[in-house]
Amino acid sequence: MPPPRTGDLAHLPRHMPFSSYDLITEPQNLGAILEAIPDLLFELGLDGRYYSYQAPREDLLTAPPERLLGRRVTDVMSAEAAAVVMAALHEAHQYGRSTGKQLTLLLPHGLSWFELSVARKTPQPGQGPRFIVLSRDITASKHTEDALRQSRDRERSRSDELATLLDVAPTAVWIAHDPQCKLITGNKLAAQWLGVEDGINVSPAAIDHARVWGCKILKDGVELAPHQMPLQRAAAGEEIADYEFDIVYPDGRTRHVLGNAVPLRGTDQRIDGAVTAFIDITARKDAENLAQEARQQAEHSNIAKSRFLAAASHDLRQPLSALGIYVNLLKGEVLPSGQKILANMSDCLGSLSELLNDLLDLSKLDAGVVVPNVSTFSVSELFANLASIHEPEAQLKNLRYKCRASTLTAHTDPVLFKRIVDNLISNAIRYTQSGGVLVACRRRGGKHWVEVRDSGVGIHPEHIIEIFEEFRQLDGGARNRGSGLGLAIVAKTAQLLGLEISVRSSPGLGSVFAIEFPPGPALTPPSHPAAASEKRRLxxxxxxxxxxxxxxxxxxxxxxxxxxxxxxxxxxxxxxxxxxxxxxxxxxxxxxxxxxxxxxxxxxxxxxxxxxxxxxxxxxxxxxxxxxxxxxxxxxxxxxxxxxxxxxxxxxxxxxxx
Known part of the structure; x- marks a missing residue:
């Protein structure tokens, strides 16, 4: 059956929801108007039978035109969709019209949404009830609505996630929702800090929000005024970083906090409020205070020790100085039978002088008055000079003393460097009972080293760090002699010169102490010095x-x-x-x-x-x-x-x- 002409829909009731009704009633305009309507238009009976239709596109119909007219809606669409149409027809039959009902149809191009508007026609003689049904395709708007709803759901989900994140984060967050800070909210931790069980959501006249719950906000011990609060300062446009303040509770407890505050700006860059985020640094502050107290106690102890050593050293040096001069004068006066006793006296004086000199060297290093005088010198000449001092001492203990010649030069303070190596050799001989001591240059790890290797008592690895402490001697055996200052002086002198110390040792097998040295350029042979002038009498x-x-x-x-x-x-x-x-x-x-x-x-x-x-x-x-x-x-x-x-x-x- 061909589609009916538009004239078949000429008898439209005045209560139809179409605009410009007067135009529709003009027969010469009706056809053009109906052709321009982008919606489906049907004439149905109360039983759902199709009598005529007007469609902008036939692909919007649920069946071809020849299968649509004369059939019922239950024959051409799903039961769910047909039920919606029949409900609208009965509602319009009872009340004259029905609007807003929606249904879905599976059309050749896919699933589509339609919204129905139904109006009852004026009854004609010999006809049962007839209805004009306008079916508008709302698929596009439906998709848009779904997208908006999903977007709102996602935004709500993200907002919930952010709220959850803020509540579980170890950071207290305060938010001012307007530039005047009339509305302030905060996460759970912020509420806990201020003793509020139900969360922060208040509207104080100013940002003096802490006082709402009886807390005080102090900065460096001074209570902050409302306008000095970090949140209000940020709301005024200031960005605040690494800000510390204290929350003082009514019971006297203090919480130290640290954080930032920044303004919140809208799309037009106007300030809409502010946000602060703070962490609790109470434990860190307490630890810093304890460490500071410990440092002060250590400094007081060091000062007391230095004063004691200075006084003791001064009082001891007076008689020792005189005794040393007298012993030196006696060398040409004592008979051969008394020379051994005089030598023993000299040894005792030497030991006491060594201890006092160690104290003096340590005091100089602690005072910072030792200034390195850097120059280039021959390592072999250094070894030869030290050998003349230590080789006789080694021979007295039946130890082998060996220096390996080197063509290298060193570029550092020769006096301080010699003192370091001299101390290392003295320790090696002192703590070696059999075997020997080897002094040599090595290249290791891209650096040059002077190594002092011995076959002495050795050191347990866990005690190596201790031997460089002042007045520190390891227990037992051969390591119970000396002042306990030698290696402390070595460590401080090496630090002053910017040189590294290395230690390798095995108990019972010996030790290797090494001091790094910067290599210098080759030296030109020195010219022969002029003969010394005759000594002056002063x-x-x-x-x-x-x-x-x-x-x-x-x-x-x-x-x-x-x-x-x-x-x-x-x-x-x-x-x-x-x-x-x-x-x-x-x-x-x-x-x-x-x-x-x-x-x-x-x-x-x-x-x-x-x-x-x-x-x-x-x-x-x-x-x-x-x-x-x-x-x-x-x-x-x-x-x-x-x-x-x-x-x-x-x-x-x-x-x-x-």
Whole structure:
């Protein structure tokens, strides 16, 4: 059956939901208007039978036109869809119209959604009830609606996930939802910090939100005003990073927190509010405070130790200095039968002097007055010099002492480096009872090393780190001699020079101590030095308030051929000098009645000449005092004195002044 003409739908009721009804009622316009309608238009009976239709496209029909007219909706669509149509027909039969009912149809191009509008026609003679049904394709809008709903569901899901994340995160978050901070919310941790069980959702007049629950916000011990709060500052446009403050609770507990605060901006870059995120650093702060207290206690202990050592060293050096000079003077006076006893006395003095020198070296390093004087020197010459010192000592213990020659040079402070190697060799000989000691250069790990290898008692690996501590000696056996300072000095000196120390050891098999050295360029052979000039006889002005030391030092200097004018203080020396002009002034540092060696040197220089050579003698090892001496640029010798050392300084100082 061909499709009916549009005139078949001419009798439309006035209550149809179409616009411009007056135009529709004009017969000459009806056909064009119906052709322009993009929706399906049907005439159905109350039993669902099709009497006519108008379709913009036949692919929107559930059946071909020839199978559609005269049949019922139950014959051409699913039972569910047919039930929706029949319900709309009965509703329109009862109330005159029905709108808004939706159904789905499986069409050739896929599943489609339709929305129905049904109106009852004016009854015609001999006809049963007829209805005009408008079926609008809403598939596209349905898909859009579904997409929007899914998007809203996803947004809601993401919002829920974010809320869950914020609640489980170990971070307290406060959010101001407007620039004036009239609405503030926070996650569960933020609520717990402020003692709020049900979460934070308040509208205070200002950001003084902590006071709502009785807490105080302190910064460096000072309570913050409302406008100083990080959230309100961020809402005013400020970005705050690594901000610390304290939450003080009514019961006196304090929580230390750290975090950031940033403004929240909209798409137009206007500030819409602010957010802060803070973590609890109470445990870290407590640990830092404990560590600070421990450091202060350690510093106080070190200061007390340094003062004790300085005082003890000074008091010990006075008699030792005099005793050393007397023993040296006795060497040519004692009979052969007494030389062994005199040698034993010298050994005892040497041991005591070594201990005091170790204390002095450590004090100098702690005071920071040791300044490296870097130069290039021959490693072989260093080895030869040390061999002349340590080989006889090794032979006395029936140990083999061997140095392997090297063509290398080192570029560091030769005096400090020699002291390190000298200490390592001394330890190797001291703790080796059989076998020998080997000193050699090695290249390992891309670096050059001086290795000192011994066959001594060895060290357990877990104790290696301990041997570099001050006054630390391992228990038992051969490792119970010495001051316990040697390797501490080695470690501090190596650190000063920026050099690495390496230790390999096995108990009972021996040890290998190695010190790194930067290689230097090749050295040109030195020219032959000119013959030394004849030793000068000097007039020496000496001030020492300790009678024993003054007398011993006077005798030692006179034995070396010098003339000595000795006194107990600067004023006494000035009177004793009269018109005499000394070549050099030597003074002890600590004198009676608060006078110092500086005062003596200044007095004599004013009497004689401003650039008169001067030598300061002291037994002090206090780091601060040593530092002050170095700052004055005066040559300082430390007790106990070796006359050979004093002679060398006298010659050097007086030679430079002529």
């Amino acid at each position: 007039c020496i002005a000496l001030v020492e308030d300790n009678g024993l030391v003054r007398e011993a030092l006077t005798l030692g200097l006179q034995a070396a051929g010098h003339r000595v004018i000795a006194a107990t203080s600067g004023p006494v020396l000035g009177a004793a000098l009269g018109a005499q002009v000394p070549d050099i002034v030597i003074s002890d540092y600590r004198l009676a009645d608060g006078e110092t060696g500086y005062d003596v040197i200044d007095r004599v220089r004013k009497l004689v000449k401003p650039d008169l050579p001067a030598l300061l003698v002291t037994g002090d090892t206090d780091p601060q005092l040593i530092r002050s001496m170095a700052d004055r640029g005066i040559v300082v010798l430390h007790k106990p004195l070796e006359m050979e050392t004093v002679e060398a300084y006298l010659e050097d100082l007086t030679y430079q002044s002529h």
